[in-house]
Amino acid sequence: MSETLTLVAIGIFQTIAIIAFAPLLMGIMRKVKARTQKRLGASVLQPYYDLLKLLKKDEVVSDQSSWIFRAAPWVMLVATATAALFVPIFLPFSPFGTAGDILVMLGLFGLARFFIMLAGLDVASAFGGLGTSREMMISALVEPALFLTIFVVSLTLGGTNLSSIVAASAGQFVSGVLIVPSMLFALIAFFVVMLAESGRIPFDNPATHLELTMVHEAMVLEYSGKSLAMIQWSQSIKQAILLALFVNLFIPAGMASSIVGIDTAATSVVSFIAKVLLLSMLVAFIETRTAKWRLFRLPDLLAMAIASSMIGVLFFYL
Amino acid sequence: MHLWLPKAHPAAPSNMSALMSAVMIKIAIYGLVRTTFDFAGPSSPDSAWWGLLLIAAGSASALIGVLYAAIEKDIKRALAFSSIENIGIIILGLGLSVVFLSYNLKSLASFALLASMMHSLNHAAFKSLLFMGAGSIIFRTHTKNMEQLGGLAKKMPLTSLLFLVGALAISGLPPLNGFVSEWLTMQALLSSYQVPNTLLQISISFASIAFALTAGIALATFVKIFGISFLSRPRSVHAERATEAPKSMIAGMAVAGGMCIIFGFTPFLGISVISSAFGVDGSQFIMPTSPFQSLSAPQDAPVTPASISMPALGVMMGSVAAAVIGFIAFATRGTKTVRRVYSTWDCGFGNLNERMEYTPTSLSQPIRTVFKSLYRTSTSIDKQYFFGSNAYFKKSISVNSTSKDVFEDLLYQPLTGAAIAFFDRVRKMQTGKVNAYLLYIMIALLLLLVLARLI
Amino acid sequence: MGRMGEKVKSCLVNSNEVHMLLADKSNIPEACSYLQDELASKLCSLISSDERQTSGAFVLRYVFEVHGKEDVFIAVTARTKESAENQLPSVPSIVKKFPLAVFYEREIRDMFGIIADGNPDARPLVLHEHWSAGVYPLRKDFDIKTKVSRDTGKEYPFIKVEGEGICEIPVGPVHAGIIEPGHFRFSVLGENIINLETRLFYTHKGVEKLAETMKLDQALLLSERISGDESVANSLAYCQALEKIAHTSVPKRALQIRCICAEMERIYNHLGTLAGISTDVGFSYGSARLNILKERMMQLNSVISGSRLLFGVNRIGGVGIDLDAEKLAMIINTTQIVQEDFEKIISMLRTKSSVVDRLRNTGIISKKVAYDLGLVGVVARAAGLDVDTRRDHPYAAYPTVSVDTHHDTPQNLMEYKVNLEKRKGDALGRFELRVEEVIDSIRMIDELISDLYDDNILTTDTLRLEPYGYALGYAESHRGQTIHWVMVGQDCDSLFRYKIRTASFVNWPGIEQAVLSDIVPDFPIVNKSLDLSYSGNDL
Known part of the structure; x- marks a missing residue:
């Protein structure tokens, strides 16, 4: 019983850690972007300052909006934070694995997206509609790419239980067989999906000021104050979850297989942080070096991701 | 059906x-x-x-x-x-x-x-x-x-x-x-x-x-x-x-x-x-x-079954919601924020009306574009000009957009119609974009892989 | 003038301008058509002035630029007055044949209350809905200090696109970025743009009216501030108009310095536009690098002229700044560094398929549209029109430098003609053309500095103006041709009428045509690649 309690405590600690450090990750990515563009950039803590400032600001809501608009940030934050519970972060398992798997995580992301898309429509402005309609297209195509990636991962590592697949991944690395061709193709697909889901270039430009080109920002254009803070925070949590998942699924090096000792746990934590930082820097660097794609070329990129994970499936079977 | x-x-x-x-x-x-x-x-x-x-x-x-x-x-x-x-x-x-x-x-x-x-x-x-x-x-x-x-x-x-x-x-x-x-x-x-x-x-x-x-x-x-x-x-x-x-x-x-x-x-x-x-x-x-x-789903023995528990x-x-509400309340304690209800942002022009919100047709247009070969949408724009063909003085513009149920046409209508449409499509394949070619190559490759394995 | 013979009352020649006064205003369309069809000239400005006190009527001048080798402007002049009490004066409209005239005619209707009969677009252009009806600010009887009462409740009638599923996207005048105000009304079906209408003139500040209250040298400062980033080109056009009226000859060194500054202005603005295009395609690395170069050029501006925007360069009869050896060395040095870096960045941008793909086939302006709307500058050249005021109507020291190397030899010319025909008029074309012009400008600056005359920088002659003397001044800014029409007042030290027609005014209508084959998210790229100024348009 006490062991279960310890596990639950560790699980909750993992979740709180990812929720708390998600804005920092965002800050680091912005800093990397700024430095590669030869700018000084704001402090890596800036996202926290933004959140604190926004929490204390008055809010303006549209007179056209309904309760959906007011509820959406709450639903988004709750759904994303709940999703964080299922993701193994420092340890190869999450104690909540029996209650949900990677598909539940996707479902929760879907719930958040559903509400934010509705909020975009709720304010009766053309920009919200623009954002929602673009998100409709992108998310509809991300779904098969992501599901097929999961297909490959669960074929290769067994099942959709995040804890067991991450553990399997860690185990496989130890036995020296990380380079499974099917996983490599899944990695490509997952990377594309990760960029799409976290609204980064080439899908969306998180730094743009042009209303007409936005996707995600257009949907949340009407938000201010506390609600905006919650939305921004959920976005950074979602991004952190995706990065953590990427790292733990595809580059499990250094991950402890259990919580046997302080030193292995420490190695696990340190290596995880190092890997996530490197990955986020890579994403930021790619973002600096690529232009946003034409809206109607994005389906090609997603189709590429689908095809890539399909090849992964074939490699597994053939 | x-x-x-x-x-x-x-x-x-x-x-x-x-x-x-x-x-x-x-x-x-x-x-x-x-x-x-x-x-x-x-x-x-x-x-x-x-x-x-x-x-x-x-x-x-x-x-x-x-x-x-x-x-x-x-x-x-x-x-x-x-x-x-x-x-x-x-x-x-x-x-x-x-x-x-x-x-x-x-x-x-x-x-x-x-x-x-x-x-x-x-x-x-x-x-x-x-x-x-x-x-x-x-x-x-x-x-x-x-x-x-x-x-x-x-x-x-x-x-x-x-x-x-x-x-x-x-x-x-x-x-x-x-x-x-x-x-x-x-x-x-x-x-x-x-x-x-x-x-x-x-x-x-x-x-x-x-x-x-x-x-x-x-x-x-x-x-x-x-x-x-x-x-x-x-x-x-x-x-x-x-x-x-x-x-x-x-x-x-x-x-x-x-x-x-x-x-x-x-x-x-x-x-x-x-x-x-x-x-x-x-x-x-x-x-x-x-x-x-x-x-949970039945799996092979060594694999931990994936499971969900809805309750x-x-x-x-529920507990996360409680935690979030609690945290937000804690973070905003001592500050009084006001929620003002005001009209939607109009870029300073004013007079937003129902014409300026997204319509269902517009909303689904990106999806329609992605799957356009299935919908066969045709949009005709009819422009009336003041001076004949001088396209700079528009009197009125009207748009008519329709999409046909391809499957009704292709599958259930007389075979001839379907055949014609099919050959049309084949013709289109040859003049298609590079992306389309890539796709065909991809499909061909996949089929070859499958065949090679099976034979 | 052949068959126009008896319809022309008088003809007047002043340097490269031919003014023909029509016997009757009803001959305007015929005369204009004649000039376009028979003399291959194109309408480049429509100037109205209230000369009721001096000649008892409003005078309209339809200025045509003769296309080809000859450096000639022809102005069709006609008079009109109120036929009866409380009835607005009118002229026959020429929009049926000259689509670009619609904006001039609407402007004149707003500012002078002269109706163009037969123009189907009677919506206000410059003055917005809240302006009182029947108040015409550029008429002489409108005092500049008048407080105009505010009308409310009127709405601008945009074209309403019919059809189910159409929605309108109103954007502006307040934008999310730090840019000037302008309203864009898109009628869209999803991402497809069905129609776009622009509503500008939010920064209308009455420049032309203000000039009429000013002394000539004050108005010079005003002309620099019409649009801050075109200060050299606009003040150059103003100075040249006055110098033409007075037949002043400007020292050669001054002319060369004018050209050097004009080219420096072109360089920093093109760099800024290229950086902006890079930002709008979401490629922030390119824009960061290009903005550094722009900043270098602006710092250079500040060293040589004391102003980052090159204010204070031009004076009537010369220039206000001299370039000593140290400054010249600095210009050469900086431009060389900029060029080296620029070439690196551009070759990097060209290899980014994601950048090139966003620009290719985006915002196409066909040659026909460019011709019909009389577009100028990079936009027109990218569409395949061979227009460049620096070469077509050489001014300042441009006759002594090779503006472009395409016209040097017959072979080059042939190649250039073929190249022109191939141009698509898309954003990529405009991008490439700007790149080319930056390099050309640096070359021209080198040429100018290498044979800089040792001379005065300001003429020693006194300005001999005659009352109500008038002339055209023109220059090619980085946006294209800017034409200023200056008519001095009775005291020879003030302005009677100052009509400014910037490149932006003619190029803005192009955007409504350019977006028709595009999707909504590509609009910012189209807009940026056209590089239009709001301030320079709104006056």
Whole structure:
């Protein structure tokens, strides 16, 4: 019983850690972007300052909006934070694995997206509609790419239980067989999906000021104050979850297989942080070096991701 | 079914529609299940083709149904197309079950059958709810055209809340019942690797692309249906004058909505109904027999089974919600923030009106563009000029955009028409974009890989 | 003038300008058509002035630029007055044949109350809905200090696109970025733009009216501030107009310094536009690098002229700044560094398929549209029109440098002609053309500095103006041709009428045509690649 309690405590600690450090990750990515563009950039803590400032600001809501608009940030934050519970972060398992798997995580992301898309429509402005309609297209195509990636991962590592697949991944690395061709193709697909889901270039430009080109920002254009803070925070949590998942699924090096000792746990934590930082820097660097794609070329990129994970499936079977 | 359903539903009154989707369609499914399992009795690998056929038909029907639902302007037709989609998912599960049974994977077979039957049960709940909701809308606004709706969340708060439950459920979002059966179907698809036949494995993975795409578009579709009908400004006087639906209608919807929630949080209720009806032997895999037990898919021995526990998920979401509310309250303690209600940002120009909010046609246009070969949309823009052909002085512009049901044309119309269209398409292939070529090469490559393995 | 013979009352020649006064205003369309069809000239400005006090009528001048080798401007002049009490004066409209005239005619209707009969577009252009009806600010009887009462409740009638599913996206005048105000009304079907209408003139500040209250040298400062980033080109056009009226000859060194500064202005603005295009395609690395170069050029501006925007360069009869050896060395040095870096960045941008793909086939302006709307500058050249005021109507020291190397030899010319025909008029074309012009400008600066005359920088002659003397001044800014029409007042030290027609005014209508084959998210790229100024348009 006490062991279960310890596990639950560790699980909750993992979740709180990812929720708390998600804005920092965002800050680091912005800093990397700024430095590669030869700018000084704001402090890596800036996202926290933004959140604190926004929490204390008055809010303006549209007179056209309904309760959906007011509820959406709450639903988004709750759904994303709940999703964080299922993701193994420092340890190869999450104690909540029996209650949900990677598909539940996707479902929760879907719930958040559903509400934010509705909020975009709720304010009766053309920009919200623009954002929602673009998100409709992108998310509809991300779904098969992501599901097929999961297909490959669960074929290769067994099942959709995040804890067991991450553990399997860690185990496989130890036995020296990380380079499974099917996983490599899944990695490509997952990377594309990760960029799409976290609204980064080439899908969306998180730094743009042009209303007409936005996707995600257009949907949340009407938000201010506390609600905006919650939305921004959920976005950074979602991004952190995706990065953590990427790292733990595809580059499990250094991950402890259990919580046997302080030193292995420490190695696990340190290596995880190092890997996530490197990955986020890579994403930021790619973002600096690529232009946003034409809206109607994005389906090609997603189709590429689908095809890539399909090849992964074939490699597994053939 | 694809042919008559979208036409029958809008023609029938809404309560009949609800009944139709709940019962009549299910009778057909029942017939199919009985024929499949009682007469055909698949037990050898030879009968796997029947399962594959069902999988192909199911996934194609699901995808086509949802694609048409996504662009439909008529709310009832959209829901009818969505029924086609869901029946596709049900048939897909059925097909999987047949395939599993053919290879004597009994526990998987009953698992897939469970997924399929759970989905038909759930579909009955949320589709009845949605049809009744659409009925209330039509009853109060006298229009089925979503281009005329909007802003009903404020006029019909209860209807909108219940419709939202239905929309969330049908989109397969947790913690409602649609999620449970989609999860089961996905697990059944993922378990297909246990089928000892490469061709089948690969075919099923293609079906899972179709299934996932269906799920993705379904979410977009219901964002559109709910968002356009209930949110933002009324697009016509009909919607502006709407009032809350009568209590009897609300009560009917509340029952269906309650079922969506109950079957969502406690799927074991639904499962026990189904297992008793079909005599599914639950002992072969982990099946919940009490509210808090997890659901999981049967797997090979060394693998930890993937599982979900909806009640646990509900508890987790609830506690996270409490934590979030608590944290936000803590973080904003001592500061007084005011929430002002003000008009939507108009870029300083003023006079925002209903013409400046997104329309259903515009909303689905990106999806229509991506799948344009399936919709064959034609948009004609008619511009009238003051001076003949001098294009700089426009007197008026009118746009007419139509999309045809390709499948009605291609599959059911005389063969000649289909052949002509086919050759047209072949011709188009040769002049297509580089991307299209890449796709063809890709498909050819995949086929070659498959062939090489099989020979 | 052949068949126009008896319809022309008088003809007047002043340097490269031919003014023909029509006997009757009803001959305007015929005369204009004649000039376009027979003399291959194109309408480049329409100037109205209230000369009721001096000649008893409003005078309209339809200025045509003769296309080809000859450096000639022809102005068709006609008079009109109120036929009866309380009835607005009118002229026949020429929009049927000259679509670009619609904006001039609407402007004149707003500012002078002269109706163009037969113009189907009677919506206000410059003055917005809140402006009182029947108040015409550029008439002489409108006092500049008048407080105009505010009308409310009127709405601008945008074209309403019919059809189910159409929605309108109103954007602006307040934008999310720090840019000037302008309203864009898109009628869209999803992402497809069906129609776009612009509503500008939010920064209308009455420049032309203000000039009429100013002394000539004050108005010079005003001309620099019409649009801050075109200060050299606009003040150059103003100075040249006055110098033409007075027949002043400007020292050669001054002319060369004018050209050096004009080219420096072109360089820093093109760099800024290229950086902006890079930002709008979401390629922030390119824009960061290009903005550094722009900043270098602006710092150079500040060192040589004391102003980052090159204010204070031009004076009537010369220039206000001299370039000593140290400054010249600095210009050469900086431009060389900029060029090296620039070439590196551009070759990097060209290899980014994501950048090139966003620009290719985006915002196409066909040659026909460019011709019909009389577009100028990079936009027109990218569409395949061979126009460049620096070469067509050489001014300052441009006759002594090779503006472009395409016209040097017959072979080059042939190749250039072929190249022109191939141009698509898309954003990529405009991008490439700007790149080319930056390099050309640096080359021209080198040429100018290498044979800089040792001379005065300001003429020693006194300015001999005659009352109500008038002339055209023109220059090629980085946006294209800017034409200023200056008419001095009776005291020879003030302005009677100062009509400014910037490149932006003619190029803005192009955007409504350019977006028609595009999707909404590509609009910012189209807009940026056209590089239009709001301030320079709104006046």
